[in-house]
Amino acid sequence: MSVIEIDELTKQFGGVTAVDGLSLSVEEGEVFGFLGPNGAGKSTTINAMLDFTKPSSGEIRVFGRDANRESVAVRERAGLLLEGYGAYPRLTGREHVEHAIDTKDADDDPDALLDRVGLREAADRRAGGYSKGMRQRMALAVALVGDPDLLVLDEPSTGLDPNGARTLREVVTEEANRGATVFFSSHILEQVDAVADRIGILLDGSLAAVGEVGELQRELGAGATLSVWVSAVSDELLAGLREIAGVSEVRERHGRIEIACDGGGETKLRALNAIADAGVFEDFEVRDASLSDVFSKYTEGPA
Numbered sequence: 001m002s003v004i005e006i007d008e009l010t011k012q013f014g015g016v017t018a019v020d021g022l023s024l025s026v027e028e029g030e031v032f033g034f035l036g037p038n039g040a041g042k043s044t045t046i047n048a049m050l051d052f053t054k055p056s057s058g059e060i061r062v063f064g065r066d067a068n069r070e071s072v073a074v075r076e077r078a079g080l081l082l083e084g085y086g087a088y089p090r091l092t093g094r095e096h097v098e099h100a101i102d103t104k105d106a107d108d109d110p111d112a113l114l115d116r117v118g119l120r121e122a123a124d125r126r127a128g129g130y131s132k133g134m135r136q137r138m139a140l141a142v143a144l145v146g147d148p149d150l151l152v153l154d155e156p157s158t159g160l161d162p163n164g165a166r167t168l169r170e171v172v173t174e175e176a177n178r179g180a181t182v183f184f185s186s187h188i189l190e191q192v193d194a195v196a197d198r199i200g201i202l203l204d205g206s207l208a209a210v211g212e213v214g215e216l217q218r219e220l221g222a223g224a225t226l227s228v229w230v231s232a233v234s235d236e237l238l239a240g241l242r243e244i245a246g247v248s249e250v251r252e253r254h255g256r257i258e259i260a261c262d263g264g265g266e267t268k269l270r271a272l273n274a275i276a277d278a279g280v281f282e283d284f285e286v287r288d289a290s291l292s293d294v295f296s297k298y299t300e301g302p303a
């Protein structure tokens, strides 16, 4: 059964198209990593799923319910860690978790939850004195209250040190093993691919690729040339691409940018992000270095 079904979601803010005809479904028990650079539309999609923002067009169903008209029923079964989680500076970590337990009418042990996120020792300190990473750990504990059927985590690794990032991965895996569906966003590939079953790459409000982690890794990691269709090219963009670690050559041909990569998936993702950031991304494919590429490399000279 699909827990999340997004059908042709579009969201415009004035003249800005934040999400552009996005369709996506996430199955029960799946860990879905929603990957994309800053401004790709991840938070807007998540906010629309939870009825914190209204779609300009399109439909979203969560647990088979209309995300807009039945948002209360949706949120009751969801644990949320959203961007800019507003902590109450005067309340302690434990009090935040206790408040969430009361609100959800759950029977969790606050200390056990704080322990899971590595915040047990700081439980009685006021959240106003917490570091960014500690606030993020606390927000994760709050999201876990009531064993939600769906965890929605927007950039959960923000501010976390390597230990915190490991704790987050462990918690996501434990929740998935319990049977929860997990939908989480990130702009960093490594933080997603270790725990996700499937990944969707969002660029400029549209899904550029979606698939199983291994599949996408192979696609992004295997071939040597990333070929990207673009609506416009600038010298600045080409120069920026040449500076990415693992990029050996960049040239422009017939509305496409051809990027030869020695690096793996991370290099290609950085290149895709840079093109999306420039607002000119249309589509991409990854190809192995063929004899004709090698040939043209030596015959055509630099772009």
Ligand SMILES: Nc1ncnc2c1ncn2[C@@H]1O[C@H](COP(=O)(O)OP(=O)(O)OP(=O)(O)O)[C@@H](O)[C@H]1O
Binding pocket: 013, 016, 017, 018, 019, 036, 037, 038, 039, 040, 041, 042, 043, 044, 045, 083, 187
């Ligand atoms: N309330 C708003 N008013 C105007 N524009 C908005 C609003 N919310 C988002 N946008 C715009 O929509 C686009 C997508 O933003 P969104 O926050 O969804 O991206 P994101 O992928 O979550 O990025 P980040 O990783 O930086 O959080 C951006 O261009 C952003 O400026």
